Amino acid sequence: MTESIALLTIFVLAAFVGVEVISKVSSTLHTPLMSGANAIHGVILVGAIIVTGAADSAIVVIVGLLAVVLATVNMVGGFVVTDRMLEMFKGPGARKKELHK
Amino acid sequence: MIPTWAQIGYLVSAVCFIVALKALSSPRSARTGNLIGAAGAVLAVIITFAAYKPDHLASILIALAIGTVGGVIGSRRVQMTQMPQLVALFNGVGGGAAALVALVELGDVPSDATVAAIATAFTVLVGAISFSGSVVTFAKLQELMTTRPVTFPGLPVLFVASLLGGIALAAWLVSDPRVWVGVLLCLIGLAIGVMLVLPVGGADVPIVISLLNAFTGLTVAAGGYVLGNTLLLVAGTLVGAAGTLLTKLMADAMGRSVFNILFGAVRGGSTLGAGTASDRPVISAGPEDVAILLGYASKVIIVPGYGLAVAQAQHTLRDLVEELQSRGVKVDYAIHPVAGRMPGHMNVLLAEAQVPYEQLREMDDINGDFKTTDVVLVVGANDVVNPAARNTPSAPIYGMPILNADEAQRVIFLKRSMRPGFAGIENELLYDPRTTLLFGDARDSLTKLLTALKTV
Numbered sequence: 001m002t003e004s005i006a007l008l009t010i011f012v013l014a015a016f017v018g019v020e021v022i023s024k025v026s027s028t029l030h031t032p033l034m035s036g037a038n039a040i041h042g043v044i045l046v047g048a049i050i051v052t053g054a055a056d057s058a059i060v061v062i063v064g065l066l067a068v069v070l071a072t073v074n075m076v077g078g079f080v081v082t083d084r085m086l087e088m089f090k091g092p093g094a095r096k097k098e099l100h101k
Numbered sequence: 102m103i104p105t106w107a108q109i110g111y112l113v114s115a116v117c118f119i120v121a122l123k124a125l126s127s128p129r130s131a132r133t134g135n136l137i138g139a140a141g142a143v144l145a146v147i148i149t150f151a152a153y154k155p156d157h158l159a160s161i162l163i164a165l166a167i168g169t170v171g172g173v174i175g176s177r178r179v180q181m182t183q184m185p186q187l188v189a190l191f192n193g194v195g196g197g198a199a200a201l202v203a204l205v206e207l208g209d210v211p212s213d214a215t216v217a218a219i220a221t222a223f224t225v226l227v228g229a230i231s232f233s234g235s236v237v238t239f240a241k242l243q244e245l246m247t248t249r250p251v252t253f254p255g256l257p258v259l260f261v262a263s264l265l266g267g268i269a270l271a272a273w274l275v276s277d278p279r280v281w282v283g284v285l286l287c288l289i290g291l292a293i294g295v296m297l298v299l300p301v302g303g304a305d306v307p308i309v310i311s312l313l314n315a316f317t318g319l320t321v322a323a324g325g326y327v328l329g330n331t332l333l334l335v336a337g338t339l340v341g342a343a344g345t346l347l348t349k350l351m352a353d354a355m356g357r358s359v360f361n362i363l364f365g366a367v368r369g370g371s372t373l374g375a376g377t378a379s380d381r382p383v384i385s386a387g388p389e390d391v392a393i394l395l396g397y398a399s400k401v402i403i404v405p406g407y408g409l410a411v412a413q414a415q416h417t418l419r420d421l422v423e424e425l426q427s428r429g430v431k432v433d434y435a436i437h438p439v440a441g442r443m444p445g446h447m448n449v450l451l452a453e454a455q456v457p458y459e460q461l462r463e464m465d466d467i468n469g470d471f472k473t474t475d476v477v478l479v480v481g482a483n484d485v486v487n488p489a490a491r492n493t494p495s496a497p498i499y500g501m502p503i504l505n506a507d508e509a510q511r512v513i514f515l516k517r518s519m520r521p522g523f524a525g526i527e528n529e530l531l532y533d534p535r536t537t538l539l540f541g542d543a544r545d546s547l548t549k550l551l552t553a554l555k556t557v
Binding site: 003004007010011014015016017018019021022023024025026027028029030031032033034035036037038039040041042043044045046047048049050051052053054055060061063064065066067068069070071072073074075076077078079080081082083084085086087088 | 128154172191321334339444
């Protein structure tokens with residue numbers, strides 16, 4: 001099996017998994033789910049680090065570093081904002097925290 | 102070649118992402134799910150540093166720190182009401198990052214690797230579309246620009262021309278991977294993104310965010326193919342597939358097709374609505390009269406909307422509801438799937454005000470109850486109770502499922518002014534003889550109502 005066929009296989013299987021895992025979600029959770037999925041594609045950060053780390057010209061390093069910053073904002077911000085949203089769905093614990101603010 | 106332990110580590114990350122998405126689909130496990138996703142992402146980054154031993158380590162770490170500070174500050178400071186546009190922005194920068202990664206990779210794509218070259222071209226083009234499209238959705242939601250559909254003569258022609266130009270450039274890039282062609286492709290992608298989102302009306306923007314989210318997922322997947330990185334491939338595909346399904350679910354909840362949302366205004370199929378305040382007569386009343394209506398009802402349904410959130414009146418509303426309940430009035434909240442700015446947004450806002458989860462009832466569940474309801478209190482909502490969605494085929498929101506507030510005995514609107522809702526169309530229900538309007542800021546009106554209620 002050549003590498004590209006292996007990658008294609010992974011792609012197709014992952015597509016089915018992606019559809020399956022969220023097929024039974026209530027509309028209440030659409031927003032946090034979208035936000036969480038949004039954070040997950042922040043892993044492009046991995047790609048940004050790889051290309052920057054292998055760069056040998058200044059311009060490529062600069063573009064790569066810009067990609068690292070953007071991807072980090074996507075990933076970190078995405079997970080933090082999703083957590084903030086979901087924090088609201090909690091019961092008495094969250095209420096107490098609110099009072100301490 | 103990446104060492105085996107790193108491959109296995111990436112696999113663990115990928116599993117984390119799948120578990121995270123699964124857990125995010127249920128209210129009980131959602132928060133844990135998000136943390137699992139974050140753990141997977143952190144693991145992936147650590148593995149990448151260890152396995153690839155990147156050069157320019159110090160600069161990369163500084164860039165990471167800058168991004169982390171930016172992301173944390175942005176997401177901590179944002180008001181919950183502004184969260185949809187923040188998600189749009191985060192999505193946009195992710196797409197932008199993917200496009201930049203692919204641009205950089207262009208120099209290294211071997212000339213005989215056709216599939217890799219196609220994937221690179223795809224990432225550049227779609228990443229750029231996702232970036233500029235997200236920026237426009239941000240501007241629309243933040244109301245930096247008009248929320249109404251923007252079209253101009255020639256837009257469809259220009260759009261199709263750009264799309265064809267983009268495809269032609271992409272084909273060129275595949276046969277001859279030059280960086281400047283990639284830059285050109287990137288620019289055309291930016292233009293396409295803007296033209297894609299401009300004609301979308303404000304109320305439909307959340308669906309576009311979801312669609313662009315799926316786009317970014319696919320670009321990340323394509324980027325993973327280019328780099329031969331299985332984690333990017335799996336994570337990107339997961340988000341792409343889940344995002345596409347989510348977009349469809351959201352569009353279904355609004356009774357719209359994705360095609361219509363994107364191209365409805367361009368085709369001239371939807372009227373843009375009146376947009377201005379009308380001077381037709383309405384019945385308005387003071388807080389005391391409204392308090393009597395509410396206090397002596399036996400069943401009340403609250404329809405909260407974005408206006409409630411803007412006025413930060415969730416807490417006051419909860420107090421009012423508690424007062425009504427202590428008088429023996431049965432009160433429910435009717436939550437339209439797209440109440441607020443995004444599906445589920447209103448649930449988040451009311452949960453923030455510690456409204457018990459059981460009192461929030463979804464549209465399909467509560468719609469049969471309006472017939473037997475004495476008073477419907479609409480707070481800062483408009484389009485979600487607009488009967489035009491049922492009766493006026495020319496209305497932009499026609500076909501969207503609405504809350505049947507018009508079936509109740511009485512309807513009370515708390516409104517700031519007669520300005521039409523986010524979709525920019527008149528609401529006939531406002532002129533109904535059974536409707537009473539209480540003008541003013543939502544928090545102000547609710548406070549007055551609460552005071553008045555204690556004396557009647």
